[in-house]
Amino acid sequence: xSDFSEGLTKIFGGSLTVDVGKVVTVVEALLEAAPxxxxxxxxxxxxxxxxxxxxxxxxxxTAQDWIALTAKLDAASAQIAEASSxxxxxxxxxxxxxxxxxxxATTVAPPATVTASNVDTSIAGEAAASGGESGGAA
Amino acid sequence: xxxxxxxxxxxxxxxxxxxxTVHNPIAxxxxxxxxxxxGVAQAAGLAYAALPRCSATVKVACSKASIVAQETVxxxxxxxxxxxxxxxxxxxxxxxxxxxxxxxxxxxxAIQDYKDYIDNANAKGAAA
Numbered sequence: 001x002s003d004f005s006e007g008l009t010k011i012f013g014g015s016l017t018v019d020v021g022k023v024v025t026v027v028e029a030l031l032e033a034a035p036x037x038x039x040x041x042x043x044x045x046x047x048x049x050x051x052x053x054x055x056x057x058x059x060x061x062t063a064q065d066w067i068a069l070t071a072k073l074d075a076a077s078a079q080i081a082e083a084s085s086x087x088x089x090x091x092x093x094x095x096x097x098x099x100x101x102x103x104x105a106t107t108v109a110p111p112a113t114v115t116a117s118n119v120d121t122s123i124a125g126e127a128a129a130s131g132g133e134s135g136g137a138a
Numbered sequence: 139x140x141x142x143x144x145x146x147x148x149x150x151x152x153x154x155x156x157x158x159t160v161h162n163p164i165a166x167x168x169x170x171x172x173x174x175x176x177g178v179a180q181a182a183g184l185a186y187a188a189l190p191r192c193s194a195t196v197k198v199a200c201s202k203a204s205i206v207a208q209e210t211v212x213x214x215x216x217x218x219x220x221x222x223x224x225x226x227x228x229x230x231x232x233x234x235x236x237x238x239x240x241x242x243x244x245x246x247x248a249i250q251d252y253k254d255y256i257d258n259a260n261a262k263g264a265a266a
């Protein structure tokens with residue numbers, strides 16, 4: 001069991017033998033694990049505040065507490081879904097660009113049947129025919 | 139400062155938990171605490187998503203679109219597990235045959251998966 005899950009178990013469940021040092025370690029691990037956490041902690045504060053408020057009240061969470069918490073989680077989930085959607089669009093755009101570039105590369109390649117000698121022969125033939133007709137008319 | 143506040147808050151939770159005995163069904167405060175802790179994990183996920191995208195010029199403290207795109211999958215799994223935990227705490231009779239341990243382990247595992255995903259993403263971003 002990792003420090004994180006072990007710590008949560010100690011905090012919230014099981015025998016509830018709380019080791020404050022361990023809890024701090026878990027919190028530190030959570031904070032240190034993600035370089036972005038310092039920025040994310042601002043969005044985390046409402047969750048902490050609600051929990052601290054509940055602890056101070058000494059009572060069980062009310063239906064209103066659950067509704068408020070659920071609303072916060074819903075809002076965060078909506079933001080995560082939106083971020084994921086935007087990221088997926090970026091990936092789709094990158095994939096489309098790659099496909100177009102690949103298709104363009106294929107189109108640029110000259111057909112194998114077209115050769116300089118073929119073109120020259122055709123032009124020479126037309127010129128000869130044209131010259132013959134003109135010469136005849138003159 | 140914020141880090142200390144956060145640490146102090148969770149230590150306070152630990153202190154409270156130390157004075158309480160959790161029985162089956164789940165103590166409402168414990169369930170509330172666990173669900174709240176997931177909000178903190180979500181905040182880390184959002185913070186990662188908000189980082190500039192990794193590129194040839196941005197290689198540190200950046201996010202990858204492929205990773206952010208999958209965040210919502212992990213979030214939905216964790217949310218489902220946590221909602222079950224929350225519901226179980228309020229209405230254990232709705233879950234005949236399921237135990238506190240099973241629901242709790244599922245919620246904990248989902249949070250752990252989400253956290254691991256974000257941690258790995260950050261580790262790769264830092265190492266890129």
